[in-house]
Amino acid sequence: MHDFRSFVRLLEERGGLDRIAREVDPRFEQAAVMQKLDQARRAFLFEQVQGAAYPAVGGLLNTLPRFGLALQQENPEDFGDAEFDALLEAAKASPIDPVETTQAVSQEVVIEGDAVDLATLPVPTFFELDTGPFITAAIGITRHPENGIYNVGVYRTLIIGKNRCVINASSMSDLRRHYAAWEATGDPMPIALAIGADPSMLTAAACKLPPNVPEFGVGGALKGAPVELAKCKTNDLLVPASAEFIIEGTVDFSEKVENLLGEFAGQYGPETAPATTVTAITHRRDPLFHTIMAGRNPEHNTLGSVAVYGVQRSIEASLRPVLPQLKQIHVYLEPGLGTLAHVVLSIDKQNDAEPRQIIDEAFKAGGHIFPVSKITKRIIVVDDDIDVHKMDDVQWAIWNRAAAANKFMVIPDVESWELERAAKAGQLSARIGIDATMDLEDVDKLVRPITPGATDLRLEDYLGTKPGKQSVA
Ligand SMILES: Cc1cc2nc3c(=O)[nH]c(=O)nc-3n(C[C@H](O)[C@H](O)[C@H](O)COP(=O)(O)O)c2cc1C
Numbered sequence: 371m372h373d374f375r376s377f378v379r380l381l382e383e384r385g386g387l388d389r390i391a392r393e394v395d396p397r398f399e400q401a402a403v404m405q406k407l408d409q410a411r412r413a414f415l416f417e418q419v420q421g422a423a424y425p426a427v428g429g430l431l432n433t434l435p436r437f438g439l440a441l442q443q444e445n446p447e448d449f450g451d452a453e454f455d456a457l458l459e460a461a462k463a464s465p466i467d468p469v470e471t472t473q474a475v476s477q478e479v480v481i482e483g484d485a486v487d488l489a490t491l492p493v494p495t496f497f498e499l500d501t502g503p504f505i506t507a508a509i510g511i512t513r514h515p516e517n518g519i520y521n522v523g524v525y526r527t528l529i530i531g532k533n534r535c536v537i538n539a540s541s542m543s544d545l546r547r548h549y550a551a552w553e554a555t556g557d558p559m560p561i562a563l564a565i566g567a568d569p570s571m572l573t574a575a576a577c578k579l580p581p582n583v584p585e586f587g588v589g590g591a592l593k594g595a596p597v598e599l600a601k602c603k604t605n606d607l608l609v610p611a612s613a614e615f616i617i618e619g620t621v622d623f624s625e626k627v628e629n630l631l632g633e634f635a636g637q638y639g640p641e642t643a644p645a646t647t648v649t650a651i652t653h654r655r656d657p658l659f660h661t662i663m664a665g666r667n668p669e670h671n672t673l674g675s676v677a678v679y680g681v682q683r684s685i686e687a688s689l690r691p692v693l694p695q696l697k698q699i700h701v702y703l704e705p706g707l708g709t710l711a712h713v714v715l716s717i718d719k720q721n722d723a724e725p726r727q728i729i730d731e732a733f734k735a736g737g738h739i740f741p742v743s744k745i746t747k748r749i750i751v752v753d754d755d756i757d758v759h760k761m762d763d764v765q766w767a768i769w770n771r772a773a774a775a776n777k778f779m780v781i782p783d784v785e786s787w788e789l790e791r792a793a794k795a796g797q798l799s800a801r802i803g804i805d806a807t808m809d810l811e812d813v814d815k816l817v818r819p820i821t822p823g824a825t826d827l828r829l830e831d832y833l834g835t836k837p838g839k840q841s842v843a
Contacts, residue, residue, distance in 0.1 A: 371593045373612045374566040375658055377440050378415070378427055386436075387413040387429075395420050396503060400494040404663040408432050411668060415658075419492035424653075426492035428507070428661045431569065432668035434675075440569035441592060455679040457592070458577060465587025466596050474600030474611035476564070477652040482604065486533045486648050491615075493529055496664040497632035503529045504631055506670070507660035508563035508617070509575035510537050511609055512548045515555050520608075521548055522575045522585035524673070526664070527563060528629040533648040535619070536627045537561060538641050541788055542739070544581050549644060552621065559621035560605035561646055566614025566660045571597055576676035578739065604649035614657040619646040634674050635709040636666035637791045666705045678703045681745065684738035685711060692735050693728055700758035709789040710747035714758040717751060719807050725751035729779060729803035743784050748802040755818065756806075767806040771816060779803035 372380065381387045388407060394400045396419050407414045413429040431437055438449025441457065481487075493503040505527040512521050521544040528536040539545035552559035567575070574589035589597045599608035602618045609616050625645040633639040662669045682701040689699060695717055702712040715728060729749045735742040750764060753771075757763045772778065781801040786793045793799040808816050830836050 371442055371568070371570060371595065372440055373568045374614055374660065375654075377430065377569055378413070378658060380439070381413045381430060381436075382415075387415060387427075390414060390416045391418070393418040393420055396422065396493060397495045398498075400426070400492070400661075401496040401663065404428055404494065404661070405665075405667060408663040408667050408669055416492060419494075421489060422492035422659075423490040424492055424657055424659045426494075426659045426661045428663060429669055430660070431572075432672055434672060437569070437573070437672070441573065451675065451679070454675070455683075458573075458588075458676065458679060461574070461588045461591035462577070462579065462583070464591050465583070466590030466593075468586040468590060468597040468599045468608070470608060471598045471600055471611050474598075474652075475654050476609065476611055476613040476616050477600060477603065478655045479653050479657075480603055481651045481653075482649065486651055488529045488532060488535060488617075488648060488651075491529075492659050492661065494661060497638075499630060499638055500632060500664075501528055501628065501630045504629075504664060505529070505535070505563070505565065506662040506664050507572070508537075508565045509567055509572060509610075510545055511562045511564065511607055512545060512552075512559070513607065514548055514581075515552050515557065515559075517582075519582055520584045520586060521545060521581070522571075522589075524572070524576050525563075526629070526631055528627070528631075530627060530645065535617075535646050535648060536629050536643050537563065537621075537646055538629055538643045540641060547581065549621065549623075553623045553644075559623075560602070560607050561619050561621050562602055562605070562607045562609045563617040563619075564610045564613040564615070565617070566654075566658055567610045568593060568597075568612055571610055572673070573676055576673050578677045578680040602650070603652060613654075615651065615653045615659060617648055618650040618652070619648045621646050632665040633789070634664075634666060634670050635705045635789065637709075639789065639791070671705050681711070681739055684740070685713060685742055685746065688735040688737050688742050689713075689715070689732055692731055695724075696728075697754045698758045702761065708747060709791075710787060711745050712748045712750070713742075713746050714750045714752060714764050716754045716756055716758050717807070718754050719810070722809055725805035725807050726776075726779065726803070729805070733781065733784075733801060733803070740787065743801060745787050746801070747790075748804065750804045750806050753807045764806070768804055771808045771812075772804060772806050774809075777805040779805075 408429045416426040438446030495503045510525040570592035571589035574585045598611040600611040604618045623644045685701045697716045700714045733743045752767045756767045783798040784801045786799045
């Protein structure tokens with residue numbers, strides 16, 4: 371299974387990575403180049419970032435087929451959302467415990483005390499209003515002070531000084547719970563960041579798991595072997611032995627710092643988190659620093675989809691028991707549609723009042739991760755001839771089957787997720803319900819044109835070859 375650098379090498383060999391030899395300014399210029407290449411689905415390596423001592427790489431995991439390649443799936447070009455979701459579910463069901471080692475390449479070079487200088491890292495400042503430079507591809511590692519259970523997640527980290535940074539934790543994160551538990555003890559909280567961990571471990575870190583399920587086990591399952599962990603040099607935390615860099619530190623709860631960054635949905639996110647004092651930086655001999663283009667950009671959003679699958683499953687699990695008549699459910703959670711979910715439900719409609727009743731019930735459903743109304747902006751009910759998994763089919767139904775005003779519902783002043791930045795005082799915002807089913811009186815005049823036999827036709831029987839496939843690199 372690939373470690374970070376073998377995956378970078380593989381992409382370069384396949385022609386998927388561009389090297390930038392020209393020196394770039396980490397303030398905006400680096401991000402501007404990253405943005406362009408990431409959007410073109412290219413990986414990149416900056417050989418020289420002004421003031422930094424190491425090269426920066428990114429754009430590595432900006433398509434799902436790239437994840438398929440990194441996680442060594444049989445047909446990476448066919449690796450899509452369904453395959454990724456199934457792979458993650460299988461890994462969660464059969465975690466493999468990590469093992470401890472004293473042979474850690476992530477500690478080949480050890481920088482401690484006064485020698486620590488975060489300015490040597492090639493960390494970009496991405497957007498004009500960002501508080502400062504952000505590390506975006508680090509996995510944060512902590513242990514709960516009482517039960518000792520590890521938590522690992524991807525957390526943006528603002529650099530505020532030579533040996534000071536701010537590791538962010540949003541309100542629903544397990545890291546936020548660890549911060550609160552440690553702050554209550556009054557003891558110094560050890561924390562570590564790993565940058566350039568194996569793609570399997572980075573993927574596991576991005577998973578939204580219950581607090582008592584350690585991400586190291588899921589990382590092991592994705593890798594097909596135990597994750598090797600080594601003890602930090604300046605605290606007792608165990609960290610990935612094969613990572614490119616480890617940053618070790620102690621959280622200082624006396625200083626809470628606002629860290630504003632352009633976020634995944636294309637808006638600024640004001641967040642506040644405690645500062646961390648860095649006690650050591652360790653790294654491989656020729657380390658590669660992973661940096662993910664922030665904001666609404668492909669690598670960030672593709673890695674983010676790992677957490678999205680869990681939220682989608684949670685919404686579906688909330689709706690099924692209360693609405694047994696639902697045929698198909700699809701939850702759209704994609705940055706192009708904002709930060710909240712758009713849920714499409716199909717039914718075999720019995721009467722014209724039914725879709726509105728379903729919309730009411732669905733918004734009232736309780737939640738596994740979130741109450742449905744808090745995370746869902748819009749619920750659309752369609753007839754069961756509509757493919758809920760295809761947004762263009764759903765849109766077609768809305769704009770061809772919903773004519774009367776009462777097919778569109780606006781529910782005002784619903785408590786919304788903090789990431790809906792346009793919400794008003796009290797974090798309140800509107801919810802939308804759309805009944806996109808045919809009114810029963812219109813069924814005969816809205817028949818869809820169908821060519822008999824077209825659905826099951828195999829084009830290769832006519833072309834002699836299979837239609838072309840998407841290339842991975
Ligand atoms: C590039 C990237 C940056 C992220 N930044 C943050 C962050 O700053 N704070 C946060 O709480 N979650 C962030 N996330 C989401 C978490 O990594 C993800 O939800 C994870 O499941 C949280 O784990 P936890 O609940 O165990 O803390 C980010 C995800 C990605 C892909």
